[in-house]
Amino acid sequence: MDTGTAYDRPQPSYRKELTEVGAGTPMGELLRRYWHPVGMSSTFDSTPSKVKALGEDLIAFRDGQGRPGLVYPRCAHRGTTLYYGKVEERGIRCCYHGWLYDVEGHCLEQPCEEGGGARRDRVRQPWYPVEERYGLVFAYLGPPAKKPVLPRYDCLEELAPGESVEADDSSIGSGGPQIVPCNWLQHWENVVDPFHVPVLHGSFSGPQFTAQMGIMPEVTFESTARGVKVISLRTLEDGKVHRRVTEVVIPTLRVVPDPLVQRFQKVESIGWTLPIDDTHYRIYTAGRVTERGALGKIRSRLGGRRWHELTEEEHRQFPGDYEAQTGQGPITFHSEEHLAASDKGIALLRRFLETQLKIVAEGGDPAAVAFDESGAYVRFDAGNYLVDAARAA
Ligand code: FES
Ligand SMILES: [Fe+2]
Secondary structure, eight states, X not given: OOOOOGGGOXXXXXXXXXXXXXXXXXXXXXXXXXXXXXEXXXXXXSSOEEEEETTEEEEEEEXXXXXXXXXXXXXXXXXXXXXXXXXXXXXXXXXTTOOEEOTTOBEEEOXXXXXXXXXXXXXXXXXXXXXEETTEEEEXXXXXXXOOOOXXXXXXXXOOTTOEEEEEOSOTTSSSOSSBSSOHHHHHHHHTOTTHHHIIIIIITOOSSOGGGGSOOEEEEEEOSSEEEEEEEEEOTTSOEEEEEEEEETTTEEEOOOTTOOXXXXXXXXXXXXXXXXXXXXXXXXXXXXXXXXXXXXXXXXXXXXXXXXXXXXXXXXXXXXXXXXXXXXXXXXXXXXXXXXXXXHHHHHHHHHHHHHHHHTTOOOXXXXXXXXXXXEOOOOXXXXXOGGGOO
């Protein structure tokens, strides 16, 4: 008798502790111990805008003094949204009764109260700290006493003459639109899955990058203090070896060297895989460029065209990262997986995250949070390097 039919398959389930990001969940609390980009610097302007991060709806604005602000949407007075507020020199004013809040939620005016509100200092609009760097605005959604220093990254700090840093919010690396409808971890795990490159991006619908990325690599996976590192070796026609190092770094960094391998050098850009909520993510990127707009050019092409230029029929012909990862469902069922030897990067990443969850649950500080500037400088190994065969390993 045949067994293994779909008829009696077990009820599927996913690992909540690794995927769910809301406040109070284990992963939500781990991720809340780090800074996350929540917008481009240009998103924060004199018109309030909606921002969603780690399952929280927030309002972004920039006051007349140029300070970015990020506040809880419901006005502390009687709860209408500050989305319809007006931004002024000193902060954001609610449309309903005109209470004015500064970027740290202090209530500065209550125009309907006598004397502008004698007890206004008892009111605080819930807010989050933000800091700007690399053309992005980073927010810290965690416990105030545990706020780390916003890190600096060597690949964005050590610039050659003529280079500058540019930011991008189009979700470079997602293989699809700006907002991707699946769990963030599906994408993040993909970064340490080098074997999908020659298949999905090579023989299946490629070459989506360059021909040499279609070569099946020889791969080593390593745990690092901050995440997982993947070293892929490809022997080229001239006998030299292309040594490609990719990293994932806590909290959500994808440290992926240019897949078009335009130059052999240290990684050019970092992408932050921001969980919008449990079933949506987007990627903010910052990278070194020599001309404005260069970052967007590293986006993958399918049959020579960009994702949004393809019809559904063509997406079936040229599936990419977006199709493969959203194809796993809104949150993939871990109970139905069969991890194999080539999935070692994924196993190492999950183990790393489990360790960090345990540290936070026990009251400790997770990996790579730094409370002084010197500890907050991050050096990567990631890059595309050309080496002699003897030095490759
Ligand atoms: S609800 Fe905002 S001022 Fe009244
Ligand atoms: Fe990919």
